[in-house]
Amino acid sequence: MLQTNVLHLHLKKLNQKKNNSKIMTREILADYLQQNPAEIALEVGEHGKPFIKNNPLHFNVSHSGDYFLMGVTRESAVGVDIECARPNRDFLALAKRFFTPSEFAAIQSDKNPVAAFYRCWTRKEAFIKAAGLGLSFGLSNFEVDVSEDLGTQSCLLHSHNPLFSASDWILRSISSDHLEFSYFAAFATRGNVEPVFCC
Numbered sequence: 767m768l769q770t771n772v773l774h775l776h777l778k779k780l781n782q783k784k785n786n787s788k789i790m791t792r793e794i795l796a797d798y799l800q801q802n803p804a805e806i807a808l809e810v811g812e813h814g815k816p817f818i819k820n821n822p823l824h825f826n827v828s829h830s831g832d833y834f835l836m837g838v839t840r841e842s843a844v845g846v847d848i849e850c851a852r853p854n855r856d857f858l859a860l861a862k863r864f865f866t867p868s869e870f871a872a873i874q875s876d877k878n879p880v881a882a883f884y885r886c887w888t889r890k891e892a893f894i895k896a897a898g899l900g901l902s903f904g905l906s907n908f909e910v911d912v913s914e915d916l917g918t919q920s921c922l923l924h925s926h927n928p929l930f931s932a933s934d935w936i937l938r939s940i941s942s943d944h945l946e947f948s949y950f951a952a953f954a955t956r957g958n959v960e961p962v963f964c965c
């Protein structure tokens with residue numbers, strides 16, 4: 767049973783031979799909807815965000831390396847992102863190109879700039895995926911806090927898009943306690959919901 771103020775997070779290891787993100791998505795949704803996975807009516811929004819036709823259940827998925835992450839909520843937009851850190855990535859060049867000057871400066875001065883880069887990346891991706899606009903939101907149109915420990919505080923600092931005011935959203939990283947080493951993940955929801963991990 768999924769209550770309106772709860773976010774279910776499903777973190778699964780993908781077995782490339784047996785399943786993929788699309789199969790996993792339908793299998794998990796089938797449990798909520800009590801429907802045959804193949805019969806779930808999935809549609810795609812203008813910017814590519816999948817949704818269930820005529821149903822108040824919201825979901826979003828992300829996959830990277832061996833892992834698949836899915837967030838499911840009732841009546842609240844949700845976005846998730848998981849990234850497996852790649853060792854040879856020129857992360858400072860990427861940060862300078864994609865992130866805001868303040869985010870870039872915070873990453874550079876962090877005691878672990880690689881971890882700060884991935885926190886920033888996953889937080890920004892989770893928010894644009896929750897908003898449903900993908901990269902068309904404009905990565906410089908909003909700013910996140912890249913600090914490590916923000917507790918239950920939202921790390922969305924401000925948004926320049928009047929339709930997506932920062933105060934309406936909760937954006938948080940998933941604690942490393944739940945993730946394998948070198949993975950980073952975040953979720954965003956419209957309104958405050960309690961994250962609950964599902965097996």
Ligand SMILES: CC(C)(COP(=O)(O)OP(=O)(O)OC[C@H]1O[C@@H](n2cnc3c(N)ncnc32)[C@H](O)[C@@H]1OP(=O)(O)O)[C@@H](O)C(=O)NCCC(=O)NCCS
Nearest residue numbers: 787788813814815827828829864887890895898899900901
């Ligand atoms: C497509 C995008 C939504 C996510 O891409 P991604 O990080 O490569 O992929 P993820 O694994 O996190 O997410 C993929 C899933 O997002 C979903 N998705 C696609 N478009 C979406 C959108 N507009 N909004 C929300 N979810 C979307 C789909 O379910 C997709 O699943 P599928 O691969 O099974 O079809 C988009 O944000 C993108 O192209 N990002 C590029 C990454 C980048 O350059 N980031 C810059 C640094 S922040």
